[in-house]
Amino acid sequence: MEFNENQTQTVLVAEPKVSIDKPELINGSHALIRSLIEEDVETIFGYPGGAIMPVYDAIYDYQDQINHILVRHEQGAAHAAEGFARMTGKVGVCLVTSGPGATNMVTGIADAIIDSTPMVCVIGQVAAHLLGTDAFQETDVIGITIPITKWNYQITRADEIPEIMAKAFYIAKSGRPGPVLIDITKNAQQELMSKSYSYKKCESLISYRPRLAPKQHQVEAAAKLINAAKRPFLFVGHGVQIANAEQELLAFIEKTDVPAASTLLGLSSVSVDHPNYVGWLGMHGNYGTNVLTNQCDVIIAIGMRFDDRVTGDLSRYAKQAKVVHIEIDPAEIDKIVKADAPVVGDAKKALEMLLPLLNENRHEAWRAEFKKFDAIENEKITQPELAPTTEKIKMAEVIRMLSNKTKGEAVIVADVGQHQMMTARYYEFKKPNSFITSGGLGTMGYALPAAFGAKVGAPDREVVAMIGDGCFQMTIQELGTIAQSGLPVKIIILNNNFLGMVRQWQQLFHQKRYSFVELQNPDFITIAKGFGIDGHTCGARENLNDSLDKMLASDKPYLLEVLVEKEENVFPMVPTGACVADIRLE
Amino acid sequence: MTTYTICVFTENTIGILNKITTILTRRRINIESLTVSETERKGISRFTIVIRHESRDAVEKLVRQIRKVIEVLAVFGYLNNDIVYNEIALFKISTPIGAKPLDIETINKVYKAWVVYWHLTYVIIQKTGTEEEIFEFFDYIKPHEILEFVRSGRVAVSKSPQTLVDYLPEAEWEYYQ
Numbered sequence: 177m178e179f180n181e182n183q184t185q186t187v188l189v190a191e192p193k194v195s196i197d198k199p200e201l202i203n204g205s206h207a208l209i210r211s212l213i214e215e216d217v218e219t220i221f222g223y224p225g226g227a228i229m230p231v232y233d234a235i236y237d238y239q240d241q242i243n244h245i246l247v248r249h250e251q252g253a254a255h256a257a258e259g260f261a262r263m264t265g266k267v268g269v270c271l272v273t274s275g276p277g278a279t280n281m282v283t284g285i286a287d288a289i290i291d292s293t294p295m296v297c298v299i300g301q302v303a304a305h306l307l308g309t310d311a312f313q314e315t316d317v318i319g320i321t322i323p324i325t326k327w328n329y330q331i332t333r334a335d336e337i338p339e340i341m342a343k344a345f346y347i348a349k350s351g352r353p354g355p356v357l358i359d360i361t362k363n364a365q366q367e368l369m370s371k372s373y374s375y376k377k378c379e380s381l382i383s384y385r386p387r388l389a390p391k392q393h394q395v396e397a398a399a400k401l402i403n404a405a406k407r408p409f410l411f412v413g414h415g416v417q418i419a420n421a422e423q424e425l426l427a428f429i430e431k432t433d434v435p436a437a438s439t440l441l442g443l444s445s446v447s448v449d450h451p452n453y454v455g456w457l458g459m460h461g462n463y464g465t466n467v468l469t470n471q472c473d474v475i476i477a478i479g480m481r482f483d484d485r486v487t488g489d490l491s492r493y494a495k496q497a498k499v500v501h502i503e504i505d506p507a508e509i510d511k512i513v514k515a516d517a518p519v520v521g522d523a524k525k526a527l528e529m530l531l532p533l534l535n536e537n538r539h540e541a542w543r544a545e546f547k548k549f550d551a552i553e554n555e556k557i558t559q560p561e562l563a564p565t566t567e568k569i570k571m572a573e574v575i576r577m578l579s580n581k582t583k584g585e586a587v588i589v590a591d592v593g594q595h596q597m598m599t600a601r602y603y604e605f606k607k608p609n610s611f612i613t614s615g616g617l618g619t620m621g622y623a624l625p626a627a628f629g630a631k632v633g634a635p636d637r638e639v640v641a642m643i644g645d646g647c648f649q650m651t652i653q654e655l656g657t658i659a660q661s662g663l664p665v666k667i668i669i670l671n672n673n674f675l676g677m678v679r680q681w682q683q684l685f686h687q688k689r690y691s692f693v694e695l696q697n698p699d700f701i702t703i704a705k706g707f708g709i710d711g712h713t714c715g716a717r718e719n720l721n722d723s724l725d726k727m728l729a730s731d732k733p734y735l736l737e738v739l740v741e742k743e744e745n746v747f748p749m750v751p752t753g754a755c756v757a758d759i760r761l762e
Numbered sequence: 763m764t765t766y767t768i769c770v771f772t773e774n775t776i777g778i779l780n781k782i783t784t785i786l787t788r789r790r791i792n793i794e795s796l797t798v799s800e801t802e803r804k805g806i807s808r809f810t811i812v813i814r815h816e817s818r819d820a821v822e823k824l825v826r827q828i829r830k831v832i833e834v835l836a837v838f839g840y841l842n843n844d845i846v847y848n849e850i851a852l853f854k855i856s857t858p859i860g861a862k863p864l865d866i867e868t869i870n871k872v873y874k875a876w877v878v879y880w881h882l883t884y885v886i887i888q889k890t891g892t893e894e895e896i897f898e899f900f901d902y903i904k905p906h907e908i909l910e911f912v913r914s915g916r917v918a919v920s921k922s923p924q925t926l927v928d929y930l931p932e933a934e935w936e937y938y939q
Contacts, residue, residue, distance in 0.1 A: 318777060323784045329831040330776075347832055383773060383835045507826040510819075 202373050204334030204365045206235035208635045210297065211341035213241055214375040217269050219260060219632055220244045221253040223590045225273025226313055230365035232271075243629040245661060248653035250277050250608040252625040254284020258293045258591060259629030262612045265349045266422065268629065270297045275313030278359075279320065285355045285618055290616030291441060292414060294353035296344050303363040304332040305420065326354030332361045334369045338376075345645075347379035348587065351386025353418060353504040386504060391519030397498045398476075398517040398532035402432060405474035407542045409497070410434045411457060413481015414441035415504060415523045416617070421674065422608045424527035425478070426450075430532065433539045435546055437465040439480045441615040446604035448584065454546040459488040459750045460597040464549030466748070466756040469494050471545075476526065478502045478525045482512035492755035524560050536571030556761045557747050561602070569717050571595055571670050574724075575602040578640065578668070581724055586638040587630055589613065591623035591647035596678035597746045598644045621650025624667065628654060631663045638666070638728070645671040645697050655707040658733045666727050667711075669700055672744070680745045704735040711735030763792070763814040766821050767840045767847060769928055770809035773833040774800055781831045782809060789824060791815065795849070797915035803926075806835065812916045822923045836926055840918065847918035851880075851896045853887045856907035864906065873899045884909055 185565045202210070208231055212220070222244055224232045235244055247253040250272045256553035268288075272281055278299045288295045304309040314725060321328050327347045331340055340358060348356040399400025410432075416425050422445050428438050429446070435454045436446050446453045454463030455621040458471070466488075469475070475497045480486070490512065501508075501515035502523055519526050561572035575598055578586070584606035590596040590613040605611055612630055614622040648669050658665050675693040682690050704711045711734055714723035720738070727736040748759045772778045779798060786793060795812040825839045853875075857864065858889050869875050869887065873895075879886035889899045896913060 319780060322777070322781050323788060381832070384832045506831075507823070507830055509826075511823055511826075 179479035199366045200372055201369050204337050205230040206395050207337040208232045208371050209238050210592045211338050212433055215345045220271050221247055221256040221268045222271030223247055223250050225277045226639045227274035227302055239752050241285040250655045251281035251283050252654040254281045255622050255625035256629035258294050258632040259612055259626030261293050261295055263630040263633035266298050267294045267345055269448040275315045278315055278317040287614050287619045288355040289324050292353050296348050297357045299359050301359045301361045304361040311454040321357050325357045328357040330359040331364050332461050334364050342378040342610040352553035387520050388522045390519045394519045395529045398519050400496050401474050401498050401500050401517050403535045407472045408434045408474045410436040410443040411477040411480055412436055412438045412445050413480025416445045417609055419523035424524055431534050432537050435543045444610040445608055447606045460746050463748050464546040466759045470757040474498045476500045481508045488750045488754050488756045495519055514739040521681040566741055570741050571598040572602045574738050575599050577724055579603045582638055586640050589623045589627035589641045591643045592618045592620045592759045594642045594643050594746050595644045617754055620647040623656045624651045627665050628658050631665045640666045643669050645669055646675045655709055659708040664731055665733045667735045668741050671737055672740050672742045687707040698739045708734055709733045713737040766813050767845055767861055768811040769838045772804050772807045774807040778833050783825050788912040795915035797917050810916055810918050817897035840928050845918040845920050847916050848890055849914050849916050851889045851913040854884050856884050858883055876901055
């Protein structure tokens with residue numbers, strides 16, 4: 177009988193062969209796991225299936241070195257890896273099968289690229305000889321994920337694995353981080369390598385050379401603008417946290433005395449207690465930060481990309497200001513807002529180089545202007561939200577009470593919608609690296625798996641997921657993952673029985689035509705208990721304090737459902753297409 | 763609308779065309795012409811992409827986005843003035859018995875085009891030149907029946923004395939012998 181090459185490949189055994197005179201040859205799956213260990217991967221979020229089974233067989237041998245966490249849906253694996261990566265700064269690793277396993281990852285990968293989250297997704301694929309034949313669970317994952325990955329690659333031979341994995345981790349982590357997808361055909365997982373396994377970490381690539389240290393002349397031009405500024409305004413983006421540049425940023429703020437505002441993903445990089453911190457930017461950001469964006473003379477933007485939710489109408493955005501843009505991704509320079517002094521480089525390195533060139537400065541009068549706006553915002557919005565006269569609980573009170581109880585030092589993972597904006601507004605972040613949310617993609621269902629991933633990454637920190645009733649039902653199955661792990665993730669559902677943000681827009685811009693936004697919700701507590709997670713519902717203001725205490729005191733995962741005001745709106749608000757200076761307070 | 767020629771140097775591996783075109787598609791930029799082939803350096807491909815756009819700013823942003831593709835070594839955007847460029851066109855012209863004969867002298871001397879294949883009932887003429895020159899010849903030859911016409915993508919070389927090596931000094935190139 178004749179065997180063709182493909183048939184013989186499937187006969188090869190997964191066991192590593194050791195012999196005296198020949199080098200040790202291992203198969204692709206073992207090479208893959210060893211590569212992960214070389215990259216100091218301790219945790220994998222995954223879900224097995226046909227095309228990835230050889231790798232799962234190999235993991236069985238490495239359980240003492242790698243902690244594999246079985247999620248309940250591949251999207252959960254992606255978001256958990258994101259949460260882990262955002263928390264630790266390490267690369268989040270996912271392992272899933274071909275076809276639906278891969279397509280279920282797509283939302284998470286798209287989320288990771290837009291929020292610059294380092295991730296390596298290893299995905300099984302049908303055997304190479306079946307590619308293009310519409311084989312069972314075959315999908316063109318490479319084609320699908322080109323626009324949403326930093327890099328993707330299909331491995332079809334076991335020999336490629338060590339080098340490609342080294343490249344994958346280098347690309348995911350360096351420069352502006354992002355997701356890398358590695359598609360491994362089943363034959364590459366099964367076949368033996370033709371040479372002995374050796375691993376060399378990738379340290380550079382000829383075609384990809386992210387600039388860490390900015391050019392001196394760019395730094396000097398930036399320093400000149402900052403030193404001459406009368407009304408400088410600092411925008412702190414996600415890049416500060418990614419670069420671990422919080423200390424340098426603090427030194428910058430203290431030397432220059434600039435007021436500092438944060439983007440959504442930049443939250444927690446500067447403590448709310450810092451006298452120079454003036455709030456956050458954008459659509460539901462603070463009153464003063466938005467209005468004074470159009471009155472400052474120099475914007476110093478660090479690690480941010482001028483998202484449309486930050487800028488509002490671009491033609492009326494900060495036209496009076498010169499812009500210093502410190503950013504590691506050269507494609508972000510001038511993409512939205514023209515930079516007068518672009519500084520391409522890592523935020524930490526750029527700030528280190530910038531600091532000695534800056535003059536000591538004082539800007540008390542300019543900073544005091546923010547206070548005037550704060551007073552108005554406080555009177556019109558913040559105080560009524562925090563001390564409401566309504567019968568039902570308001571989201572803001574829950575969040576502020578949680579903030580006080582956790583001393584502003586918990587890791588808060590917010591989902592997407594009104595509760596997210598309320599969390600950003602009312603949680604008083606006092607510790608860096610404490611806020612994780614889906615900013616760019618706005619992925620509902622992000623928070624539950626991401627909070628779990630964050631807790632895996634930082635088991636010693638209190639991790640609280642703030643989730644809306646709509647979002648919760650998008651990835652509710654990950655309660656199973658959390659229950660199985662036993663990790664004490666704290667979950668708060670702010671339940672208003674509405675898709676609140678859409679309802680708010682329908683109220684404000686669509687004449688209250690509430691089109692498909694009201695939810696008939698299940699009994700969340702019963703569901704949680706079904707998963708083995710304890711919880712309770714709080715519907716009355718007088719019970720809120722005890723409810724939060726009970727949740728925080730639990731050493732197990734815990735679900736607290738808070739029934740909140742059904743039709744509250746998030747303000748201030750810069751409506752789409754409006755100018756930041758025209759921010760609405762009601 | 764201005765014509766831009768974008769030269770992209772990439773690793774010569776599977777799927778790079780897809781990685782580049784998706785960047786154009788997403789920004790609703792149409793490809794007017796495209797040529798891809800390996801360069802004088804082993805394993806390095808050169809893409810020559812011609813696009814038309816009203817905004818230079820948008821093209822500059824496009825170039826920076828293409829640069830982000832990991833396999834891309836360098837990207838250059840050029841205006842027509844910056845480059846020497848050409849295309850090649852093949853015309854299959856009907857020459858049935860009894861038809862007006864082709865004026866080969868004019869075709870050769872005026873239009874710098876060459877008959878490269880003879881058949882009983884048709885000839886194939888090859889014309890190299892810019893898009894305009896090719897269409898001038900097209901208009902000239904049109905009275906004879908054009909059975910088939912095909913035009914290649916543009917190939918272009920910059921007028922700058924610098925080469926890719928100047929932009930990537932640390933690269934170790936392997937040249938063909």
